[in-house]
Amino acid sequence: MLTVRLEKRLPGFALDAGWGAPEPVVALAGPSGSGKTLTLRCLAGLLRPDAGRVTLDDAVWFDAAAGIDRPARTRRVGYVSQGYALSPHLTVAGHIGFGIKGWPAALYRERIELMVERLRLGGLEQRRPHELSSGERQRVALGRALAADPDLLLLDAPLSALDAALRPRLSDELARTLREWGKTTVVVTNDLSEAYQLADRVVVYERGCVLQSAPKSERLWQPASEKVARVMGIRNILHGTVLKAATDRIQLCWRGQTLEAVNSPSRAYLPPTGSAIAFFIRPEYVRLIRKDREAPDRHHMNLMTGTVVSQTNFGTIWTLAIRLDEPGPPAQGDYDLEVQVPRLVHEILELESDLHWQFSIHRGSIQVLPA
Numbered sequence: 001m002l003t004v005r006l007e008k009r010l011p012g013f014a015l016d017a018g019w020g021a022p023e024p025v026v027a028l029a030g031p032s033g034s035g036k037t038l039t040l041r042c043l044a045g046l047l048r049p050d051a052g053r054v055t056l057d058d059a060v061w062f063d064a065a066a067g068i069d070r071p072a073r074t075r076r077v078g079y080v081s082q083g084y085a086l087s088p089h090l091t092v093a094g095h096i097g098f099g100i101k102g103w104p105a106a107l108y109r110e111r112i113e114l115m116v117e118r119l120r121l122g123g124l125e126q127r128r129p130h131e132l133s134s135g136e137r138q139r140v141a142l143g144r145a146l147a148a149d150p151d152l153l154l155l156d157a158p159l160s161a162l163d164a165a166l167r168p169r170l171s172d173e174l175a176r177t178l179r180e181w182g183k184t185t186v187v188v189t190n191d192l193s194e195a196y197q198l199a200d201r202v203v204v205y206e207r208g209c210v211l212q213s214a215p216k217s218e219r220l221w222q223p224a225s226e227k228v229a230r231v232m233g234i235r236n237i238l239h240g241t242v243l244k245a246a247t248d249r250i251q252l253c254w255r256g257q258t259l260e261a262v263n264s265p266s267r268a269y270l271p272p273t274g275s276a277i278a279f280f281i282r283p284e285y286v287r288l289i290r291k292d293r294e295a296p297d298r299h300h301m302n303l304m305t306g307t308v309v310s311q312t313n314f315g316t317i318w319t320l321a322i323r324l325d326e327p328g329p330p331a332q333g334d335y336d337l338e339v340q341v342p343r344l345v346h347e348i349l350e351l352e353s354d355l356h357w358q359f360s361i362h363r364g365s366i367q368v369l370p371a
Contacts, residue, residue, distance in 0.1 A: 002026070002152070002184055006042050007051040015039065018052075019213040023200035025178050025185045027216075029192060030205035030231055036188040039205075040154045043186065044079050045072030056152055056184065078145030078153045078183075082160050084137055086129040092116070092136075093125040096143040115143040119177065135170050142177060153178075153185040159194060171197045192233055206231050226278045226369045235338045236281040237369075238331055245270040250368055252277055255336060256326040259302050261366035278369040283319065283340040285365035288349060289358045300360035308355040309335050318346040322359070 005018040015035040019026075028036040041047040043054060045061070048069060054062040061070045086095060096115045100108055116122055119139040129137055138158065145153060158174060159167050175198050178185050189195050195202045196216050203213040211231060212224040223229040229237055240254035247270070250261050261279060271277055289300060306322040321335035330336045339359070341351070 005052040008049045015208040017210045025199045026201040027187045027195035027199035029195040034205040035208040076151040078150035080155045082157045084141035099148045153183045155187045260363045283338045286339040302361040
C-alpha cells in the first residue's frame with residue numbers, strides 16, 4: 001500500500017495533498033497545474049517536500065518529522081516522463097538496458113530478453129525510436145522503467161503526446177501491461193476516461209489539494225461534492241429544492257417538475273425539506289420515448305417533455321441539448337438537459353427532423369450531490 005502526505009511550497013503555488021492507495025494502480029486526475037506532476041517528483045525523490053510522510057508497504061521513504069528522506073537512487077522507482085524521452089541514438093535493447101548497466105553481463109542480457117519477450121518487442125531489439133510505432137515506443141519506455149524491477153512505477157501523462165486516434169488503443173495496451181506486471185503504479189492524467197481505463201483508484205487534484213480519493217467505481221457515481229463533479233467533467237449538474245427525503249430516496253423540485261432520485265445508502269444525514277440541493281443526471285441515461293408506442297410503460301419514471309434545440313454529431317454518439325416545455329429560463333444557458341444517444345438510435349428516431357420528445361429519467365440515474 002502506498003500512503004502519501006505531502007506539503008511543498010513553491011513561488012506562486014502550494015501543494016498540500018494526502019491520500020492512500022491499497023489498490024495497485026492509482027491515477028492522479030485534475031486540471032493542468034493542480035500539483036499532479038509535483039507529487040510524482042516528490043515520490044521519486046527528485047524534489048524534497050517541506051513536510052509530510054511517504055510510505056510504500058512497510059518502508060518509510062520520507063518522514064519530515066523523523067528526519068527520513070531516502071535518496072532517489074535507493075527508492076527503486078521506475079519513471080516514465082511525458083513523451084517517453086527516448087534517445088534517438090539508442091536501440092530498443094540499449095534503452096531497456098540503460099538503467100541496469102552495472103549488472104553482470106549474463107544477467108544483463110537475460111533481463112533484456114525477458115523484457116523484450118513480455119512487452120512484445122521481439123525482432124525490434126536493434127531498431128531506434130524513429131523506426132518504431134507509437135505503441136512500440138511506449139513499450140520501450142515501460143521496459144526501460146521496469147527493467148530494474150522497481151517497487152514503484154510512476155507514469156507522467158504517458159499518453160499525452162499521442163494523436164487522439166491512437167490514444168484509446170494504446171491506453172488499452174498500457175492498462176493490460178500494468179496489470180500483467182502487478183507493480184504499484186501512479187499515473188498522472190488530465191483525461192478522466194484514461195484514469196478509469198488505467199487505474200483502480202482515482203485521486204482528484206485541484207490547486208494543490210486533493211478533493212477526493214476513491215475507488216473508480218465509487219467516484220463515478222458518488223463524487224464527494226459539486227466541486228469534484230465539475231472537476232471530473234460530469235454533465236448536467238443541476239440545482240433543485242428538496243420536497244421529501246427518506247433513507248432510500250429523495251423527491252425534489254426542478255424546473256417545475258417533481259423528480260424522484262435514489263438516495264445514497266452512505267449518506268450520513270437527510271437534507272431538510274425546502275433546502276437547496278445539487279444533483280446530476282448522466283446524459284447517456286436519459287431515455288427518449290418512441291412515438292410509435294401507445295403510452296409510456298410502467299418502467300418509465302420522471303416523465304418530461306421538451307424540444308431539441310441543438311445537436312452535435314460525435315461519430316458513434318449524438319449529443320442533444322433539450323429545453324423543457326416549462327416557463328422560465330433554462331437551467332443551463334439555452335437548454336436544460338444534455339442527452340446522449342447512439343448513432344443508430346438517432347437514425348431510427350429521425351432526430352434530425354423530429355425535435356419534440358417525451359423522455360424519462362430512471363430514479364437510479366439521478367445522483368444527489370453532498371452539500
